[in-house]
Amino acid sequence: MPENVIQDSTSIQPHAEKTSKLANIYKFRELGLLAFIIILSIAVQLRNSSFLSGENINDMITNTAILSILALGMMLVLVTRGIDLSIGSTIALSGMVAAQTVSTYQSLHPILVILLGIVIGMVCGAINGVLIAKIGLLPIIATLAMMNIFRGITFKISGGEWISSYQMPESFVSIATGTTFGINNLIVIAIVIYLLFFYIINHTRTGRQIYAVGSNPDSAKVSGIKEGRILLLVYAIMGGFAGLSGVLWVSKFASAQGDTASGYELTVIAACILGGVSIAGGSGKISGIILGSILLGILNNALPLLNVSPFWQTGIQGLIILVAVIINTLVKRGVDRNNLMRRKI
Amino acid sequence: MSDYVLELKGITKEFPGVKALDNVHFKLKAGEIHALMGENGAGKSTFIKVITGVHAPNEGDMFLNGEKVQFTNPKDAQKKGIAAIYQHVTNYPDLSVTENIFMGHEKIQKGTKRLLWKEMHKEARAFLQDLGSSIDPKSEMGSLSVAQQQIVEIAKAISTNAKIIIMDEPTAALTARESEELYKITERLRDQGASIIFISHRFEDMYRLASRVTVFRDSKYIGSWGVNEITNDQLIVAMVGREITQVYPTKKNKISEKLLEVRNLGKMGYYADISFTLHKGEILGLTGLVGAGRTEVCQSLFGITSYDRGEVYLKGQQISVKNPKSAMNLGIGYLPEDRQLQGLVLDWGIGRNITLPALKDLSSKGWLNEKKESTLAKKLAEKVHVKATSIFDLVSSLSGGNQQKVAVAKLLTADLDIIILDEPTKGVDVGAKSAIYEIINDLAAQGYGIIMISSEMPEILGMSDRIVVMREGRITKVLDKKDATQEVILEAAMSEGKEKEVG
């Protein structure tokens, strides 16, 4: 029913309440995805009962932690209508430098190594940011080019060598394997970052400005938001996360190579997309990317558990990703339709 | 202290290739509502953006309470108590109403820098209620109707405690009734001590609200008058540079056989039981409040959206319109409501825009004949009197009225029987308006059947042969020209009819 905007508020009250309840359901845009994940989990559990065991869930979350950190950064980038294809290379670069550093300075404190990785990543991200925000290159082109450049640099500085676990001090390897309060450090780091960014995104001015820039860049200008600075910030954050992930990655696998995380950017983007982040910018929620990352994590974990032929795994993953986004779309459409049905004409 | 809260002297603003403002003056007294008028492209919006610091002027000075100021960005202006509601939507569709209101001056806890959501929601609700609206501050901006968004924009201006509020064509998207509410709000703001600059192409707005009026023409300052010091005709001359004797041209059209018959058309959630007829040479006015469903009905006839019930007959034959192309092949054309989004390719030239619907006729076996294209484009652009130098001028460089003329010219490429015009004069100045009316009348005289959607009462009354009134997705009244009065139409558009669940 059309709302005649300026009306005495009494006559419109009940109607407004009704729509806002519907709107609340609609607001949880990842409803379809959540349902999909639950059904998938049940199906997997029926086939292999160790799936929902504590140990497996722990493994699954540990393995998904890095992905989810990256997805958070990518969400911010996507929200500003951008994309970052260079993160796989940034991961490799920061991981390689960090590994080389610890192999030389064995006694370096892990926190410093993490900081080093973050700084390297932020520099990479800031380069992207300058190209995009200051020079005005399209994100996809700028980051595509930097993807090549960062990867090339990684190969150069590694000189074709890998850094192996025996060269890494125990303190470094335990970044990824150690626990805090009985929880794996990777999970702890991811949770801390998520809490921090939940706060930044939803409760600080800068966080909201990121969404404003993505939602309508022109009005952002009119509101006096410095678009360039926001973009720079977002790419620097993405880079910082990639740098951090590089350290975590190398620590987790106890090996640093030139081709680490090659092509991983697409996995990260897939997690965001599954989580309902819009490529067109402006919208994307933390709850969504958590679900998106979890779905990918489940796929990576469950397919081997189900004894699926390795040659079918890629195909099944692609199919499930497609089906999941399509189901989510259909559910959203259903909610919209439902809203319409209830409208009185 | 000066007499004027705001004074601008000798403002010049150039864009590459365009001088949008040429040595313009303006004075705003405390507590007045000052109308700013002028043709499309006269430079009004640009002027506003200079005031608010969006554009830096090339020359000229600005004084605030007698004190010289220079804004380098909109925030400076905001801090000095200037707020603007811009002509084109400048909101954030993905963000909540509260955020839209407080963007740029959020409430922040000192120290932690945390946003105080609760306070902001509460305050936003209060602002909106103050404006007589019950919009939920937590709802998403994009889900609101245009009029609701307008209210939010006003709430935003109020929320900054602005002393100077500028409204750039706030009534363009509103109906008479909604405009009336806006007038009241505006007056209340004035009574509370704000000074207001009000831009509009509607004379009603000016007479109803303003005490002074300033006119720009072709980027130049023409003059300022007290509203009572100047006659309507003088004002028009000031704006257009010539006299317009008659806004609504005399009719020359002859109504003959039935062209279109719509029977019981319905689309779940949008409209229901729509039945009407259209004859050759007839101008059928379609009116109602904003959101009454007029656009939806017409877009269904044009194949943009589907309908799920009812039949459409063209010259006695039942037709089904699958897409706009098939509608055009059947002889139905549609001039969209939003010309920038739906009507035109803004950074294309005039010529290419005009020929876009007719490419098939301009090509043999898909091969485009550019010579033929230029000829046709030139012919049609001249036919609707587009003001430009060549058919390669970018449409984005044209004023609103001229853009609309280009959009109309597009319709003339096809071999049509029926032309649907959706708010053809929205945001168009008087001069262009009367030109567009002239074109519409010509078309009717040539035997086109015309459906004209309009929310402007005088236009509907002045132009239509018959009038269909819609309310909440249903037709409430069909009137002959001779029976139509403002009161009858308003009543049909607003009275509470019985409601039925559709679905």
Added chain:
Amino acid sequence: APSSGGSSSEGGAEEGSASNKYAFVFKNTGNPYGEKMMDGFKSAVEELGGEVILRSPDQPTAEGQIQIIEQLITQKVAAIAIAGNDQDALEPVLKKAMDQGIKVLSVDSAVNANSRHIHVNQANPERIGRIQIEAVSEMISGEGQIAILSATSQATNQNLWIEWMKKELEKPEYSKIELVKVAYGDDLRDKSVSETEALLKSYPDLKAIIAPTTVGIAAAGKVLTDKGLQGKVKLTGLGLPSEMASYIESGVSPWMYLWNPIDVGKVAGYTAHALVEGSIKGEVGDTFEAGDQGSQEVVEDGEGTQIMLGDPFKFDADNIAEWKDVY
């Protein structure tokens, strides 16, 4: 196929052999195993007075190698030694090279017999396969479930080795050993980790994992270490000493195998030289002196010929320390 259309063989069959350039094309760049092999190749060729070109594509693809080989043909090198990313896909371009008088040999990962003069085989696949089973049997005292974690690739000899492992398992002395699954980690760290974890969960009684791939064995070593399964689940296979050093020292993998890529590279260098000099033709029975690698003989290999190096080398806690810094 390369000769269809006509004019591709200009440049002359004889002209190429006048050149003194020896090229080595590895699978991809940034791989220490490959770097070491190239080091060996380089030292051998330079000792013989040749000029060396070392190339690898940035991704391990046949497409990338084809481009490089075209460039090498244009440069009229004397010989190309290649670790193929695909058995068959390089055939047309390598045939074109051979048509122009360039000597072609594959190293480490063979290309098919049509596309090479000879293959330098780092170790006997039958021995590699059998020795793994012997090792695992010894580690688990001849009883229990085992699994294989492989890559999934055509370029390497993984499948051949696995076949030999299965053949070896048919022997009666291994009747109590059960091969429960062959998993594929795609030579990706993260995937190999997931696959290993899945193996451990699906087969709680698993006694040992054989991972005949360098990435896979290191990933498996990491998982076993992290899960504290050292001693419970044994690990062996083919791995880089540097990557595996910590797991061998900690006992997660009591021992594992590999050959010395430097030596493989050297032999490839001497072989290339011998081919170019014409002292061998790549036919069965040819023999030549391969510097410090001793005398080598060309033997049969399916439809083609090859030079077979010895058994894989065993790395264990006693010798790993001296190798981990080498490669």
Added chain:
Amino acid sequence: MEQRTSLDQQGYIHRDLLDKKDFSLKRFFLQWEWMLVIILFAVMIINSNLSPYFLNYASLRDGTMIFLDKAFIVFPMAMIMILRDIDISVGSTVALSSVVMATMYNSLGVPMELAVVICLAVGALCGFINGLLIVKFKELSAVIVTLGTMILYRGIAYVILEDQSSGTFPEWFGFFGWGYVFGIPFILILFIIMAILFGILLHKTTFGRQIFAMGKNPTASRFSGVKVDRMKMIVFTLAGLMAGLTALFLASRMGSTRPNVANMYELDVIAMAALGGISTAGGKGKIIGTVIAVFIIGYLQYGLGLINIPAQTLLIVVGALLILAVAVPKIKLPSFMKRK
């Protein structure tokens, strides 16, 4: 420029609109494509100074052959980018169509001629499915859909061939990848033909005009009677078809195929299109630009390969070139170099 004005019967100022553009030398030479030509020349000159092997007919001819396969996809990708979309499934489409072709011929005994047709058909079908999904689920953007099908198509290729390669095609099939006509590589001839066809399609036909219109303003195009859905499906199908063509050349060049060929081709193709002046912001670009860009990247890689530059340096050089080429005009000539 004289301005002819008159008053018509209603007293409007009536202007005669010009319908011919006068030729401006400045505008002609300030086109992006000239910048590309200059870069191409620079690359050629540098290369011939670097390597004595570069500048001779046989070298250029064979050098050209090896980088052209994926270049066919650049044309439809340019169209897709003009539509403000992107297709990242083309690499997987190449893999799937070549794998199906090889399986048809090698395992199912289908004659090779038919298998070739099937290869193209499978490519087109993959593209068609992309188009269909994009059109049916408008809420999803093309990136999302093609990201899904990228994984799916490659997955299907793995299901078909597992980890095997499938090869041994008939002798004549080698002609695609290695054949010459009058001493010119067949692939080059076909590439030029395709460039001309796509150039005409995009710049001289109603179809092309509608593509540009959709890129600039899809809504207005729809309201103007452009069948936007159908256009999209056609363009994505064309992308699939060209991927099928690439599959032919690739399979022919390698004499076999396997599921992991053409990995990440999409990124190379996008880079070529971007260098060629196709803007992913939509509505802009010329086929000739993409053609020059293909040769720039191709010869750059080939030339540096001839002096045996390591692959990692090549990565850096190509990345830097891409950045410089798109950044330089933005920095120096903001108002003129805008392509129009």
